[in-house]
Amino acid sequence: MATDTQPTTGEPTTGPDITTGMDLLRFATAGSVDDGKSTLIGRLLYDSKSIFEDQLEAVESTSQSKGHEYTDLSLLTDGLRSEREQGITIDVAYRYFATPNRKFIIADTPGHVQYTRNMVTGASTADLGLVLVDARNGLTEQSRRHAVLLSLLRVPHLVLCINKMDLVDYSEETYNRIHQEFTQFATKLNIPDLEVIPISALQGDNVVERSQNMPWYSGPTLIHHLEHIHVASDRDLIDARFPVQYVVRPKSDDFHDYRGYAGQVAGGVFKPGDEVVVLPSGMTSTIAGIDLFDEEVAEAFPPMSVTIRLADDVDVSRGDMIARVKNAPEPVQDIDAMVSWMTTKPLQPRQKLAIKHTTRTGRALVKDIQYRLDVNTLHRDQDATELGLNEIGRVQLRTTVPLLADPYSKNRTTGSFILIDEATGVTVGAGMING
Amino acid sequence: MTATHADYRLSQLDQLEAESIHIFREVAAEFEKPVLMFSGGKDSIVMMRLAEKAFYPAKIPFPVLQVDTGFDFPEVLATRDNWVNRLGVKLIVASVEQAIKDGVVVDDGKTPRNRLQIGTLLNALEEGGFTAAFGGGRRDEEKARAKERVFSHRDEFGQWDPKNQRPELWSLYNGRLHEGEHMRIFPISNWTELDIWDYIGREAIEIPSIYYSHQRRVFQRDGMWLSETPHNPLREGEVVEERTVRFRTVGDMTLTGCVESTASTVPEIIDEVAAARVTERGATRGDDRFSEAAMEDRKKEGYF
Incomplete structure (x- = not known):
């Protein structure tokens, strides 16, 4: 088959392909302004020359008009007016930067519990999750929740950045304590790959440049880790x-x-x-x-x-x-899944919803809510009768059409679905099939 | 195909292409009446290329809609015609001039054409009964766009409600609509300006010649070089001179500035883009400069 490609107006290109040969890493960040997440993203963007002068000028002038003495880099990521007014990140924002080896897509998500659905959304496409903790505070309820959600969404790689090391005198002991505490907590989760990096986003330690202040740390800098982590092998190349x-x-x-x-x-x-x-x-x-x-x-x-x-x-x-022929999913109509609920009207048994799984659409009946998962403590509340906004639970569904599904743990594409309210048309839930 | 099959890796550009093609096919399968909004700019040309690939060897199964501001660059219209003819796709032109005559939008002499485009576009979408309109918006362009969904819902007034967007997970897109509503679709959401150029280079596709360096009679206004045109009378103190320039974006001729540049090939443009320290919109789009939230406001009203 031949094409009839038109001649170009410009010269045919034989020059350097800056992005053609590069590969792609999608990662999700979670945290609040307090953890220094915006500063960290700002630094990654700035050090990779992905922030432009006019963007920086706009941020500087807004910072000044708000009376800040510093350039508030969170203004770069908080794109909607309501977010700037409230000084918080509400929605998932996508950011882009590239190093000579890789292009990165950041799904920047808010950290508060009332935005769990946004974090789930950001994590759904991520190859890697980045959790930030403040070295002064150690692990918080919030950082545990972030790790739980990343594990639930089967994000294969996790990086724990212990930030603000400059404020704890770059203490190895602090790093070891938080590292240990997190490793212990992580045994209850499914985290195939973990890296713990001590950084100072503000001073730049171990973000792009290796820190001179922490000679005791021999691991990679954050950017080195992001650039070199192998993600192609995370895909299922066996089950066609x-x-x-x-x-x-x-x-x-x-x-x-x-x-x-x-x-x-x-x-x-x-x-x-x-x-x-x-x-x-x-x-x-x-x-x-x-x-x-x-x-x-x-x-x-x-x-x-x-x-x-x-x-x-x-x-x-x-x-x-x-x-x-010899490796095909069994069509199923009884679905057992973890469901993240995303709307104020709660999910209840007997409810009927539209379901979209791969390219298939049908209807689903909620048969049973088995338990609600406390994403902070991993406690399973068996007495739960409904799932509210931002809650996650194990749910039994019966579908009108058979789904050609795999367990989410085997395949994130054929193991996931969304639930749609048939009256409003809004996406109200996200499901991950157990098995 | 530039992928190295040996280790089953796709380059990032191939991954972006695959994602965009997936989106085009989802829309063609799920929506009754899609339409591709074609501005003539490089982003919408990349969109045409992706749509061509998505349905090949069949023709693109939806028409192309262009809003003619009356102030478009002739080079852009020529490129549009070449593409439409080669692909054998139906072209619908919604004219701002006509919309003014018909009273659909009001030209008060002060409102820029870009703003009048909104009413013209919404009217054309409504008249055509289109339920999905593909746009070439990219999330790296502007911070309001950074939060926009790939399937972006518009109410019956064509408005975007940024605080009430549908969650969008994995590659599962929700295309449910009520009567009178429509969906804006952004298949190249995850592409950056550099990706666009790289793809244009790799695919060797035709883009308007004004993207490449050329001689042009220009004058300076608000720190931008604007084209000499009868549509844009000179103000006091403005002087026309000939410069070697190129455009980084194309739009309304009276508002779209050019930059001094000798880049006359895609690789030269890529070098220039890679070294640029000002966003393409910040540098050359008067319409985004009015306020920090200019784009967000226009988007809410129904801009691309």
């Missing part, structure tokens, strides 16, 4: 999963019989010649070809968006899933 999004049928003279199934690979590796099964029908076929625009590719793996052609004329439509 392809939720069908859209059927491509050109019906044109050149592509008269073309029929392709477009989607984004959610797991595993697909190759032409693979024997596959289409769910939920159970029909089998062979992959005839995998198209990426006008090219045929030899393999498709997550998170590639491709179009798969099958050798046989089987009935496939949006919401179906293509998987391997």
Whole structure:
């Protein structure tokens, strides 16, 4: 297949690809202004030259007009007027910066308990979670909650930054104490990879530059860690999963019989010649070809968006899933999941909601609330009869359509769903399937 | 495809492309009447390219809508026509001039065209019965945009309610609407200005020539170089001179400034962007300068 790409107005590029070869790390930060989170983000952005002069000038002039003696870097991240007025971060804000090796997307989320849903949102796409504690205060209820949420959302890597080390005389003992306390707490959680870094966001110690004040610390600086952590291996490359999004049928003279199934690979590796099964029908076929625009590719793996052609004329439509014959999820209608509730009207048994799972939409009935999880203490309240705003609990659902699902612990794409209020159309819950 | 398959890694640009294509397909599958808002700027051209890829070898299954301010650069309109013709996609032009004549918006002689675009656009969306409108907004552009969802809900007045946005998790987008409401869709939310340029270079796609260095008759106003045009009479003390310039954004000719530059190729522009110390909007967009919350206010009213 050939393209008829137009000649460019400019010169064809043969120059340096600044971002092409780089890879991507998405990380979520949680914390309040008090922990120095905004200062830390400000420093990462500033030291990587991602803050521009006009942005800095705007922040400086606002800081002055508010009577601050320092440049309030939180003004950079608090984008909405109501947030600036109240001096707090309400919503998830996305920030971007790059070093020569990597591009970073920060989901900057508020830390207070009333914004748990925003933290869950930010963590849902993160490869790494960054929790900040104030060295003077040690672990707080808030920092424990952040770790619990990151663990619940299966964010595979966690960095605990012990900030404001300058205010505790760069004490190794303080670092060791908090490190130990956190490690002990983390045994109750699912945190496959943990790094604990002593920093001073304000002074810059161990953020980008190695600190001269903490010779006892031999670990990486924060930026070095963020740049080098290996995230590609976090994806499931074994269990092939392809939720069908859209059927491509050109019906044109050149592509008269073309029929392709477009989607984004959610797991595993697909190759032409693979024997596959289409769910939920159970029909089998062979992959005839995998198209990426006008090219045929030899393999498709997550998170590639491709179009798969099958050798046989089987009935496939949006919401179906293509998987391997000997490795396919069982269609399920009884769902056991951890649900994060995101609206003021509580979640209750007998409630009916719309559910969206991969490219499938159906309805769900709340059968039972098994317990409510206290995200500060991990206590399970078995007597809970409902889930309020920002609460998380274990819930049983029955769906009208079978979901082609995996446990969330195995696959964050095929293991997650959202719940939608059918009257308002608003997203009211986020679910992670147990198993 | 520049991915190295050996270790099953995708470069960040390929990841961004895959995410954007996923979003285009979700919208085409879930919405009855999507439309792609095309400004002629580099971001909306990247959007056209992504839409082309998302549905290939089929044609893009929705029309393209452009709001003609009457003050658009001719080079931009030429590029628009080339793209639309090559892709064989339907073009709808909503004209601000026409909207003024029809009384849809009021030109008081002071309101910039960019502002009048809002009413014109909302009217065109309503007339066309469009339920989803793709926009080229990026979160790195401006701090109000940093908090905008990929699927951004608009009420029946076309307004955005920043305090009451739907949570957006994983890659699960919620496209539920009530009668009269619509959704703005931002498939390139996670792209930065540098990513856009890198992609334009990699894909070797046509963008308006005014992005590249050229000679232009310009004058200085509010610290910006503006084009000499009959639409924008000179004020006292302003002098026209010829300079070697290029544009970092394209928009209303009377408000969009250019910067002095000799960058005439994509790699040269990338070098310039990488070294730039002022945001593209801060440098060259008069319409964002009115107040710290200028963009937030325009967005609430229904701006792109």
